[in-house]
Amino acid sequence: MDMMVSSPTPPKSYLVDPPGLRSWLLTRDHKRIGLMFLAVISASLALGATFALLIRTELTFPGPTIVSTGHIYNRLFTLHGTIMIFLFIIPSMPASLGNFVLPLMLGAKDVAFPRLNLASLYLYVGGLIFFLLVLVLGGVDTGWTFYAPYSTSTAAPVVLAVVGVFILGFSSIFTGINFLVTIHTMRPPGMGWFRMPLFLWALYGTAIIQVLATPILAITLLLLAVERTVGIGIFDPALGGDPILFQHFFWFYSHPAVYIMILPAMGIVTEVICVFSRKHIFGYKFIAYSSLAIALIGFLVWGHHMFVSGQSPLVGMIFSALTFAVAIPSAIKVFNWLATMYKGSIGLAPPMCFSLMFIALFGIGGLTGLFLGSLVTNVHVHDTAFVVAHFHYTMAGGALMGFLAGLYYWWPKMTGRMYNLAQGQISAVLIFVGFNFTYFPQFIVGSRGMPRRYFDYTRLLDTHPEFTFYQILSTAGGFLFVGGLVMVAFVLLRSLFVGRKAPANPWGAATLEWQCSSPPPHENPPAPANVGDCYVFDDFCFDESAQGYVKVP
Amino acid sequence: MTESHIPNMQEGNDGGPDAHLAHHFSSPAQQYDAARLGMWIFLMTEILFFGGLFCAYAVYRANNPQIFVDGHRFLDKPLGAANTVLLIFSSLTMALAVRAVQLGRRRWLVGLLAITILCGLAFLGVKAIEYKHKWDHRMVPGQARIAYWFSRGETSEPLKKFQPDEAYVKERLAQAGFEDLDQAEYDQRVKHLGTYMGIYFSLTGLHALHVVAGIVAISWILVGAVRDRFGSNYFTPVDLGGLYWHLVDMIWIYLFPLLYLIH
Ligand SMILES: [Cu+2]
Numbered sequence: 001m002d003m004m005v006s007s008p009t010p011p012k013s014y015l016v017d018p019p020g021l022r023s024w025l026l027t028r029d030h031k032r033i034g035l036m037f038l039a040v041i042s043a044s045l046a047l048g049a050t051f052a053l054l055i056r057t058e059l060t061f062p063g064p065t066i067v068s069t070g071h072i073y074n075r076l077f078t079l080h081g082t083i084m085i086f087l088f089i090i091p092s093m094p095a096s097l098g099n100f101v102l103p104l105m106l107g108a109k110d111v112a113f114p115r116l117n118l119a120s121l122y123l124y125v126g127g128l129i130f131f132l133l134v135l136v137l138g139g140v141d142t143g144w145t146f147y148a149p150y151s152t153s154t155a156a157p158v159v160l161a162v163v164g165v166f167i168l169g170f171s172s173i174f175t176g177i178n179f180l181v182t183i184h185t186m187r188p189p190g191m192g193w194f195r196m197p198l199f200l201w202a203l204y205g206t207a208i209i210q211v212l213a214t215p216i217l218a219i220t221l222l223l224l225a226v227e228r229t230v231g232i233g234i235f236d237p238a239l240g241g242d243p244i245l246f247q248h249f250f251w252f253y254s255h256p257a258v259y260i261m262i263l264p265a266m267g268i269v270t271e272v273i274c275v276f277s278r279k280h281i282f283g284y285k286f287i288a289y290s291s292l293a294i295a296l297i298g299f300l301v302w303g304h305h306m307f308v309s310g311q312s313p314l315v316g317m318i319f320s321a322l323t324f325a326v327a328i329p330s331a332i333k334v335f336n337w338l339a340t341m342y343k344g345s346i347g348l349a350p351p352m353c354f355s356l357m358f359i360a361l362f363g364i365g366g367l368t369g370l371f372l373g374s375l376v377t378n379v380h381v382h383d384t385a386f387v388v389a390h391f392h393y394t395m396a397g398g399a400l401m402g403f404l405a406g407l408y409y410w411w412p413k414m415t416g417r418m419y420n421l422a423q424g425q426i427s428a429v430l431i432f433v434g435f436n437f438t439y440f441p442q443f444i445v446g447s448r449g450m451p452r453r454y455f456d457y458t459r460l461l462d463t464h465p466e467f468t469f470y471q472i473l474s475t476a477g478g479f480l481f482v483g484g485l486v487m488v489a490f491v492l493l494r495s496l497f498v499g500r501k502a503p504a505n506p507w508g509a510a511t512l513e514w515q516c517s518s519p520p521p522h523e524n525p526p527a528p529a530n531v532g533d534c535y536v537f538d539d540f541c542f543d544e545s546a547q548g549y550v551k552v553p
Numbered sequence: 554m555t556e557s558h559i560p561n562m563q564e565g566n567d568g569g570p571d572a573h574l575a576h577h578f579s580s581p582a583q584q585y586d587a588a589r590l591g592m593w594i595f596l597m598t599e600i601l602f603f604g605g606l607f608c609a610y611a612v613y614r615a616n617n618p619q620i621f622v623d624g625h626r627f628l629d630k631p632l633g634a635a636n637t638v639l640l641i642f643s644s645l646t647m648a649l650a651v652r653a654v655q656l657g658r659r660r661w662l663v664g665l666l667a668i669t670i671l672c673g674l675a676f677l678g679v680k681a682i683e684y685k686h687k688w689d690h691r692m693v694p695g696q697a698r699i700a701y702w703f704s705r706g707e708t709s710e711p712l713k714k715f716q717p718d719e720a721y722v723k724e725r726l727a728q729a730g731f732e733d734l735d736q737a738e739y740d741q742r743v744k745h746l747g748t749y750m751g752i753y754f755s756l757t758g759l760h761a762l763h764v765v766a767g768i769v770a771i772s773w774i775l776v777g778a779v780r781d782r783f784g785s786n787y788f789t790p791v792d793l794g795g796l797y798w799h800l801v802d803m804i805w806i807y808l809f810p811l812l813y814l815i816h
Contacts, residue, residue, distance in 0.1 A: 241751075
């Protein structure tokens with residue numbers, strides 16, 4: 001607080017400069033756009049989590065628990081999946097945190113196309129409105145994958161949902177174009193490619209996937225909508241079409257898309273682990289190149305979702321081998337993080353708690369992915385709860401934990417307020433315990449034959465009476481998990497009212513965004529002439545009077 | 554040619570604050586680079602967008618070549634050729650328009666942009682004639698449904714089925730040497746013809762939408778040109794509009810042989 005006084009005239013923060021609602025709605029400032037994205041994305045997360053709890057509640061006991069028929073249950077898991085994937089995880093880190101941080105980290109004044117950036121926000125809101133319409137009309141029952149020919153024949157409003165996803169796709173492409181062009185053309189003179197913080201490398205890899213994969217989803221869904229309305233004989237077998245072609249198209253987008261979800265999380269974890277270990281990153285170039293490797297190899301593995309679709313065994317073997325290959329760059333990152341922490345002076349503030357959770361949970365998710373990627377075990381666990389557990393360990397345990405780590409990390413910078421660290425740590429513990437209770441039992445029941453997408457498992461109890469126990473465990477965990485998320489919201493929102501003012505650099509980080517005031521002024525500060533190594537922390541000392549780190553010359 | 558004009562733009566920057574320079578760029582050259590790179594990436598997404606359909610084309614053609622051999626007999630080659638000439642010519646006028654603006658020749662710019670737009674409109678007119686012929690012979694997939702939506706009939710919605718004019722289809726097939734088909738074989742061929750027409754209408758329809766978008770964009774540029782917004786020191790929109798128009802043209806250059814000229 002004293003630091004604030006010591007600076008002669010502190011510039012007004014971007015939150016109040018320029019003032020007024022209109023200036024917010026028409027803003028082209030990446031910081032405001034990022035913050036607004038954060039708000040709408042969090043609302044989507046709440047909606048998706050509500051459906052998750054409904055699903056979990058239904059599965060607690062065999063037989064109908066809260067829904068009367070499978071038709072309603074189909075709608076629940078479809079809405080949960082589509083909302084979580086298209087409205088939450090895909091835009092979560094790039095569009096909100098990435099938007100806020102990227103130009104600041106880079107030392108640029110804004111992203112290359114600020115108007116496109118704002119358009120991306122409004123397209124997102126447009127897609128959200130389509131989803132709300134779908135919700136009002138009773139929801140869709142196809143699963144988030146929209147497989148033909150069911151999706152071309154069901155009575156549910158598939159076209160509306162598909163148009164919503166199409167619009168969201170454009171939002172995602174616009175973000176990707178902006179990030180690629182900004183990183184290519186707007187790096188200040190001192191910021192070489194290998195001076196960039198690794199989060200930017202991660203966002204760069206993410207943007208490549210967003211730009212290259214999303215158009216395929218767009219054309220696929222457009223064709224699906226046309227097939228459904230007039231029938232063009234491309235996907236519908238009754239008209240001479242090939243439903244397997246739809247699956248190829250869909251997964252050609254949707255496998256790379258999981259790296260849209262996980263790469264930025266890996267970038268956040270990289271930043272956080274260095275800062276909270278007070279140690280230079282181990283193997284900078286390996287982490288940078290592994291982001292690109294994931295982005296590129298990720299395009300070549302989509303067939304592992306189709307091992308039982310009747311594709312030829314040779315193709316299956318190739319996809320299986322490539323799937324193992326894509327695990328390598330992920331593993332490189334994990335080992336580099338561990339090496340970075342080795343002999344570091346580790347602080348367990350909430351961002352670090354979530355980053356450590358990321359490593360543990362993503363580790364389990366990644367390793368169980370190998371069982372799914374090998375042909376023989378895949379047949380055994382295909383379409384079981386095992387797949388559900390694997391997917392959630394990587395996406396909720398990976399992407400969501402990365403998002404929360406980043407949120408706790410940059411919150412003081414975004415809002416100018418410090419939250420209560422102990423409360424943040426409690427929320428991490430709640431989420432960690434709740435998460436594992438939710439999904440670990442699903443590995444067990446899945447490997448014993450519990451199918452996914454069943455709402456009534458009474459008939460499985462003859463051979464597997466233990467299923468009910470595991471399902472109860474999973475539901476209890478689910479409520480604890482969501483309770484932890486509610487606590488995160490509480491901790492962060494509470495800080496806005498009672499939190500102390502955040503210092504410029506509360507964590508002692510060396511990247512550029514921490515070298516300006518919290519929250520930053522309307523006009524991003526210019527980049528220093530000489531951009532130093534952003535992973536050297538020796539120059540930063542904790543200053544009691546500022547309650548934050550300051551650079552010692 | 555384009556690069557030789559970048560120094561020109563930097564001179565403009567030295568001479569004082571550049572009206573076209575957005576606050577977040579440090580120089581007009583940087584702004585120009587960013588705009589062009591953004592456009593190229595956007596064009597890449599467009600190619601991938603069409604790529605999905607080209608991929609569907611390749612899959613069906615490889616698995617069932619007869620679909621395409623039958624199908625192309627129902628397309629109008631002279632009209633397709635006329636459209637190809639129109640688009641290639643419009644690409645030339647667009648490229649000359651970019652050159653005109655770089656040389657600061659405003660009247661040439663306005664004239665060339667107008668010709669480009671007219672060619673685009675003529676293309677759409679020819680396309681409309683072709684589509685009309687298809688409609689007259691009930692060759693549009695889902696035609697019964699589309700007609701039903703516009704007629705507001707009181708009967709229930711017709712099923713999705715491809716039911717072309719039987720006499721017309723048989724006559725065309727007979728010309729190709731397939732006479733006296735029995736009913737089962739006829740039905741099979743018609744079903745496949747439906748997929749071909751589905752791919753044809755998806756590809757050309759999507760392309761036509763892009764032509765419309767191009768015309769709108771170039772019209773907007775034309776308005777700017779009339780108001781003298783562009784010159785040799787600022788021509789980014791003309792340049793980007795040109796890139797987009799060339800892409801639209803290129804896609805058609807692939808569509809024409811792939812759909813009309815196969816054997
Ligand atoms: Cu996959």
